Amino acid sequence: MAWARDEIAGRIAADIPDGWVVNIGVGIPTLVPEFIPSEREVLFQSENGILGMVALGPDGSPDPEMIDAGKRPIAIRPGGSFFESSLSFSMIRGGHIDLGIVGALQISRAGDIANWRTDEKMIGGIGGAADVCSGVRNLWVAMLHTTDTGESKLMMECGYPLTAIGVVDRVYSDLAILERDGVTWHVIATAPDVDLAEVRRATGFPIESGDEQ
Amino acid sequence: MAWARDEIAGRIAADIPDGWVVNIGVGIPTLVPEFIPSEREVLFQSENGILGMVALGPDGSPDPEMIDAGKRPIAIRPGGSFFESSLSFSMIRGGHIDLGIVGALQISRAGDIANWRTDEKMIGGIGGAADVCSGVRNLWVAMLHTTDTGESKLMMECGYPLTAIGVVDRVYSDLAILERDGVTWHVIATAPDVDLAEVRRATGFPIESGDEQ
Amino acid sequence: MDKREGISYALHSIDDGMKVAVGGFGGAGFPESLVSALEKTGKKDLVIVSNNAARFEGLITSGAVSKIICSFPFGGASSTLRAAIVDAGVELQLLPQGTFAECLRSAGSGLGGVLTRVGIGTAFAEGRQIINVNGTDFLLEPPLAVDVALIHAEQADRWGNLSMRGTARNFNVAMAMAAAKTIAEANEVLEIGQISPDRCDVPGIFVDSVVGPRSTLESEDL
Amino acid sequence: MDKREGISYALHSIDDGMKVAVGGFGGAGFPESLVSALEKTGKKDLVIVSNNAARFEGLITSGAVSKIICSFPFGGASSTLRAAIVDAGVELQLLPQGTFAECLRSAGSGLGGVLTRVGIGTAFAEGRQIINVNGTDFLLEPPLAVDVALIHAEQADRWGNLSMRGTARNFNVAMAMAAAKTIAEANEVLEIGQISPDRCDVPGIFVDSVVGPRSTLESEDL
Numbered sequence: 001m002a003w004a005r006d007e008i009a010g011r012i013a014a015d016i017p018d019g020w021v022v023n024i025g026v027g028i029p030t031l032v033p034e035f036i037p038s039e040r041e042v043l044f045q046s047e048n049g050i051l052g053m054v055a056l057g058p059d060g061s062p063d064p065e066m067i068d069a070g071k072r073p074i075a076i077r078p079g080g081s082f083f084e085s086s087l088s089f090s091m092i093r094g095g096h097i098d099l100g101i102v103g104a105l106q107i108s109r110a111g112d113i114a115n116w117r118t119d120e121k122m123i124g125g126i127g128g129a130a131d132v133c134s135g136v137r138n139l140w141v142a143m144l145h146t147t148d149t150g151e152s153k154l155m156m157e158c159g160y161p162l163t164a165i166g167v168v169d170r171v172y173s174d175l176a177i178l179e180r181d182g183v184t185w186h187v188i189a190t191a192p193d194v195d196l197a198e199v200r201r202a203t204g205f206p207i208e209s210g211d212e213q
Numbered sequence: 214m215a216w217a218r219d220e221i222a223g224r225i226a227a228d229i230p231d232g233w234v235v236n237i238g239v240g241i242p243t244l245v246p247e248f249i250p251s252e253r254e255v256l257f258q259s260e261n262g263i264l265g266m267v268a269l270g271p272d273g274s275p276d277p278e279m280i281d282a283g284k285r286p287i288a289i290r291p292g293g294s295f296f297e298s299s300l301s302f303s304m305i306r307g308g309h310i311d312l313g314i315v316g317a318l319q320i321s322r323a324g325d326i327a328n329w330r331t332d333e334k335m336i337g338g339i340g341g342a343a344d345v346c347s348g349v350r351n352l353w354v355a356m357l358h359t360t361d362t363g364e365s366k367l368m369m370e371c372g373y374p375l376t377a378i379g380v381v382d383r384v385y386s387d388l389a390i391l392e393r394d395g396v397t398w399h400v401i402a403t404a405p406d407v408d409l410a411e412v413r414r415a416t417g418f419p420i421e422s423g424d425e426q
Numbered sequence: 427m428d429k430r431e432g433i434s435y436a437l438h439s440i441d442d443g444m445k446v447a448v449g450g451f452g453g454a455g456f457p458e459s460l461v462s463a464l465e466k467t468g469k470k471d472l473v474i475v476s477n478n479a480a481r482f483e484g485l486i487t488s489g490a491v492s493k494i495i496c497s498f499p500f501g502g503a504s505s506t507l508r509a510a511i512v513d514a515g516v517e518l519q520l521l522p523q524g525t526f527a528e529c530l531r532s533a534g535s536g537l538g539g540v541l542t543r544v545g546i547g548t549a550f551a552e553g554r555q556i557i558n559v560n561g562t563d564f565l566l567e568p569p570l571a572v573d574v575a576l577i578h579a580e581q582a583d584r585w586g587n588l589s590m591r592g593t594a595r596n597f598n599v600a601m602a603m604a605a606a607k608t609i610a611e612a613n614e615v616l617e618i619g620q621i622s623p624d625r626c627d628v629p630g631i632f633v634d635s636v637v638g639p640r641s642t643l644e645s646e647d648l
Numbered sequence: 649m650d651k652r653e654g655i656s657y658a659l660h661s662i663d664d665g666m667k668v669a670v671g672g673f674g675g676a677g678f679p680e681s682l683v684s685a686l687e688k689t690g691k692k693d694l695v696i697v698s699n700n701a702a703r704f705e706g707l708i709t710s711g712a713v714s715k716i717i718c719s720f721p722f723g724g725a726s727s728t729l730r731a732a733i734v735d736a737g738v739e740l741q742l743l744p745q746g747t748f749a750e751c752l753r754s755a756g757s758g759l760g761g762v763l764t765r766v767g768i769g770t771a772f773a774e775g776r777q778i779i780n781v782n783g784t785d786f787l788l789e790p791p792l793a794v795d796v797a798l799i800h801a802e803q804a805d806r807w808g809n810l811s812m813r814g815t816a817r818n819f820n821v822a823m824a825m826a827a828a829k830t831i832a833e834a835n836e837v838l839e840i841g842q843i844s845p846d847r848c849d850v851p852g853i854f855v856d857s858v859v860g861p862r863s864t865l866e867s868e869d870l
Contacts, residue, residue: 041649043807046593047524048451048593048596049451049593049595051851051852064454065454065455065580065593066454066593067452067454067593068593069451076592078840078841079805081843081848082595082846084597084598084599084600085451085527085595085596086524086530086531086599086600089524090756090757091851091853092758093524093544093757094756094757096854125496125497126497126520126521126522130522130550131525134544134545134546135524161548161549164547165547165548256585256631258631259815262673264630264631265623276814277676278677278802278813278814278815278816279815280674284675289623289814292585292621294621295815297819297820297821297822298673298746298749299821299822303531303534304629306765307534307535307536307603309603337721338718338721339719339772340719340720340745341744341746342744343772344745347765347767347768375770375771378770528757536764537762538779538784539781541759541760541761541763557760557779557788559790568782569781625846625847
């Protein structure tokens with residue numbers, strides 16, 4: 001049985017060490033913070049100028065000057081800080097962020113990522129995606145393994161416009177957790193009742209048989 | 214009779230319009246602030262990270278964390294601000310400072326300035342001089358017209374290592390106030406009992422006879 | 427030195443064809459009074475420099491905008507805005523958001539542009555000069571200077587010192603630096619000295635006009 | 649997450665030959681405890697990156713320094729320091745002060761260097777690549793990354809958030825950004841939440857070790 005979106009987020013949260021600073025993109029990544037164990041200190045950065053953002057509690061009243069990169073109302077935890085955009089991207093590009101968690105449309109064998117538009121002609125926005133994907137120390141992708149029509153999003157070469165090249169370290173999909181070393185991919189874990197053969201069928205590039213569990 | 218150092222500073226102060234932001238170097242320039250009329254709002258910037266610095270009053274106690282670029286204890290006026298060095302030089306290089314007032318060893322006809330060392334081999338420091346001379350909107354030089362041995366500091370080409378090229382707008386010396394337009398220099402004023410001929414004798418490049426007073 | 431101005435007077439410095447930066451990320455730090463007053467001026471051919479295009483539908487549909495320089499014009503749902511941009515023939519120039527912010531800062535800092543790895547190997551590298559520094563290739567993105575910046579602050583004083591709140595800083599700081607003229611609207615205009623020198627997000631040197639809260643605008647207007 | 653460390657333990661991360669940035673302009677914001685502890689470690693071949701050289705006479709005369717990268721090594725009066733530098737064969741590299749600060753920030757920001765007009769036509773242009781951007785020439789100065797930064801703050805918390813006072817910010821902020829490891833000494837170490845998110849001069853993300861005030865150092869030492 002494939003992992004649900006919540007379960008993907010939970011698997012990611014379980015793997016984030018204490019003390020890491022994490023930038024999270026839209027989609028499944030936004031679900032990650034709620035699965036961080038309360039005793040673990042993980043700081044979430046949002047590129048619009050906040051370190052230490054937390055969900056607005058049920059009693060919190062939204063403040064128009066307090067939003068995340070997805071423009072949702074948020075709050076700040078004690079020990080957090082506010083800053084302007086150029087410093088925010090100094091953090092991101094400068095390798096100061098331990099981890100970025102993003103969604104993706106396509107991932108290539110060499111770790112390229114396409115996650116901002118499907119078509120050269122479509123009007124779309126890159127936002128901070130290219131900076132985050134290029135700049136963070138570790139980039140983990142949270143995504144469904146295949147499209148609605150069953151095609152793999154993990155392929156030899158991306159067809160969509162690229163966001164950044166050679167940057168993806170891990171993929172957390174509904175089927176498996178994969179890790180990249182150059183052009184070599186290993187399976188770290190598979191979803192319950194999903195076997196390596198199924199992951200391989202759903203993946204457009206070879207996967208090593210070595211260290212899967 | 215030539216102007217004294219205090220008088221040079223006073224002439225400069227008289228010419229600074231209300232609302233200007235001014236960076237001042239060491240030497241005669243440090244005397245300028247005390248001659249600003251009290252009703253005129255002029256803000257002094259120091260490149261080590263303060264806008265709105267003022268002299269430490271006779272009752273003020275020096276604070277080691279409050280110094281100017283000459284490392285003398287200072288205070289801040291209401292409406293001033295503190296900032297880190299890279300922002301300070303954004304102000305300076307970015308043309309946000311209305312006026313820089315600096316000393317000089319030599320000035321050339323084309324407005325080049327040499328004010329950081331006399332000898333290629335001497336160990337010396339450039340500090341913020343090159344940034345200030347290159348970046349401010351107006352650069353006024355406060356200096357004695359000639360060296361101790363009577364040679365002009367205003368010459369066709371500087372002999373000492375340059376700080377910046379083509380940047381000097383005015384020279385306030387002990388003999389005269391001179392203004393540059395390209396390679397053309399005009400006398401704005403001469404010191405009491407100093408005539409144009411004397412200024413010309415003391416200057417290593419031609420001075421226009423047009424609009425002196 | 428008093429930079430307080432009525433909103434109409436402040437906006438007189440905007441001419442047709444100018445490059446106008448507008449701060450804000452979503453609604454946070456967005457100078458709403460200034461933009462809504464700008465809509466009424468009937469300017470033409472403006473180049474809007476702002477992270478997002480969503481709040482310029484009024485300007486776009488009235489034909490005031492020829493080009494938008496941004497990182498994220500709109501999310502998926504803005505179909506009327508999308509259509510308006512296409513209908514009005516507005517040119518869109520996209521920059522990665524960090525490059526966008528840094529190019530503004532670069533212009534305001536008297537620098538020659540931004541050398542970044544972001545966009546290497548992608549469409550954002552097209553037409554860009556590649557500069558090799560110590561063996562590594564970087565894209566050169568020129569500085570993004572603007573004629574006017576419209577920004578938002580929580581507090582201002584008459585010298586233009588600004589203090590901001592929460593995530594409202596965003597592009598407002600770099601835009602104030604990048605503009606030949608910066609117009610700041612503030613929720614509150616304080617006396618000189620009420621903004622702490624340690625808590626000044628934008629020193630007044632970067633600000634040319636201070637426009638007070640909406641309630642005081644009419645009487646102050648010149 | 650607790651970045652508080654004893655001073656000796658924190659300095660273990662400095663190895664012979666490393667590039668060590670030291671904050672401060674004159675005495676303001678100078679990390680005196682860290683530098684005086686560094687003098688006792690007997691390190692060799694350090695490259696000191698600091699605006700001024702005047703406070704490193706102890707390190708220089710003990711032979712710990714091979715090179716100093718700075719803007720203003722010393723004023724006219726420092727004849728003993730001058731002699732010490734010559735005697736010890738210390739190499740001096742000078743950068744204009746704004747370029748020095750911006751090169752640190754550039755390294756900490758993942759950028760490829762600084763394009764500046766400062767130094768054009770002078771000795772500071774020698775050996776530099778000239779980059780033409782839209783018709784104007786700029787000097788390219790590469791980023792100035794360092795192994796370790798020793799900086800000073802007024803207040804810190806255990807996550808490394810720092811708050812500074814007066815003109816003590818200076819190079820401390822850009823150096824914290826530029827270093828692989830940043831060690832901050834603070835006059836006061838506060839609880840998490842006591843440094844306001846609006847008054848945090850250096851977010852903790854840029855800081856790796858927090859060393860408390862001198863009085864608490866001995867007992868904390870590991």
